[in-house]
Amino acid sequence: MSANFAVRAIDDAMELYRRVHPDQVVPDKNTGQLRPSSAAFKDPSMSVDVADFMRDDGFDWSWSLRNYSGWSLVGLTAAHARAKQQEVQHTPITTDPTNPYHAEVIGKKTPGTANHLRDSSAWVHVEPKIVNKI
Amino acid sequence: MAASPAIALHYRPTEVDVPLAGPFGTRAASGETLAFSRFRSYEETVAPEWHQEALAKIVSFIKRSRNWDGYGSLPLRHDTGMFALQVLMAVMQPRTPMPSIVPSPSGVQFEWHEKGVDLELHVTGPYEWEIWFEDHTGQCASVSEELSSNFASAREAVSILTKR
Numbered sequence: 001m002s003a004n005f006a007v008r009a010i011d012d013a014m015e016l017y018r019r020v021h022p023d024q025v026v027p028d029k030n031t032g033q034l035r036p037s038s039a040a041f042k043d044p045s046m047s048v049d050v051a052d053f054m055r056d057d058g059f060d061w062s063w064s065l066r067n068y069s070g071w072s073l074v075g076l077t078a079a080h081a082r083a084k085q086q087e088v089q090h091t092p093i094t095t096d097p098t099n100p101y102h103a104e105v106i107g108k109k110t111p112g113t114a115n116h117l118r119d120s121s122a123w124v125h126v127e128p129k130i131v132n133k134i
Numbered sequence: 135m136a137a138s139p140a141i142a143l144h145y146r147p148t149e150v151d152v153p154l155a156g157p158f159g160t161r162a163a164s165g166e167t168l169a170f171s172r173f174r175s176y177e178e179t180v181a182p183e184w185h186q187e188a189l190a191k192i193v194s195f196i197k198r199s200r201n202w203d204g205y206g207s208l209p210l211r212h213d214t215g216m217f218a219l220q221v222l223m224a225v226m227q228p229r230t231p232m233p234s235i236v237p238s239p240s241g242v243q244f245e246w247h248e249k250g251v252d253l254e255l256h257v258t259g260p261y262e263w264e265i266w267f268e269d270h271t272g273q274c275a276s277v278s279e280e281l282s283s284n285f286a287s288a289r290e291a292v293s294i295l296t297k298r
Contacts, residue, residue: 021203026234029248030270037245038254038266039238047205068204111254111266111278 005092005100008053012079016048016088016103017064017124020072025126034126036074038114041121046105050090051075053101061124063101073124080120081105084113184232188222191235195242207239211259218242218257224285225255225292249298253291267291 086107195210241258267277
């Protein structure tokens with residue numbers, strides 16, 4: 001059985017959440033901080049959750065990590081993706097497990113594009129266990 | 135008496151039993167010994183520590199299940215992983231720091247973020263890889279290239295990082 005979700009427009013200012021696998025969090029010795037690897041931004045159809053849609057329904061960032069213990073989360077705006085000729089489309093997942101907030105950042109991800117997306121993103125949540133490793 | 139397999143596995147030579155001497159590769163004269171530190175240096179040249187670590191990581195990426203990242207990505211392809219190892223062996227120098235080895239949806243990435251440099255080598259298939267190099271000190275030009283069988287730009291970038 002599949003659910004029905006209306007497809008909505010994603011404004012430039014809207015925030016997109018992208019989960020980051022623990023292996024894709026790397027030390028940056030230039031800054032002394034952890035950074036998401038650009039490898040997390042290489043998918044030509046990069047899945048994200050639209051934070052603004054989640055907030056409309058009363059959910060915060062933890063909704064995106066509800067089944068992903070140990071993962072980290074970054075946020076970036078749709079405008080930052082579009083600045084690199086990426087399409088940002090709301091593509092809700094209607095089959096189980098459903099995700100009404102799912103969207104995709106669509107387009108070829110050159111190293112320059114992936115690094116632009118990475119540079120434009122900010123940590124929403126960094127898994128504390130990983131922080132202890134640096 | 136021959137060592138048991140378990141002992142052989144964990145055996146590390148000591149300074150007492152290294153019957154080598156002279157420049158690396160030359161045969162030791164009878165009774166000569168090579169300083170242990172020098173032997174270790176030779177050993178590291180033959181089988182550097184990073185090689186085992188890189189191999190273990192890449193094999194673990196190959197063995198991953200589908201959807202390892204929660205976004206439907208497939209495990210690393212065997213041929214891509216083996217070529218990635220070749221890339222690393224071709225560019226690493228004795229004093230090159232160990233890179234972070236990171237899985238991507240389409241392959242594996244080696245990356246260094248240190249000494250004022252951001253350097254990434256993303257391998258997506260045999261002879262399909264790309265380099266991203268940025269020098270924050272401004273001494274070297276940025277590089278972003280798709281690569282195949284030409285290792286020169288990657289070797290040069292790693293060399294810059296290593297010498298700093």
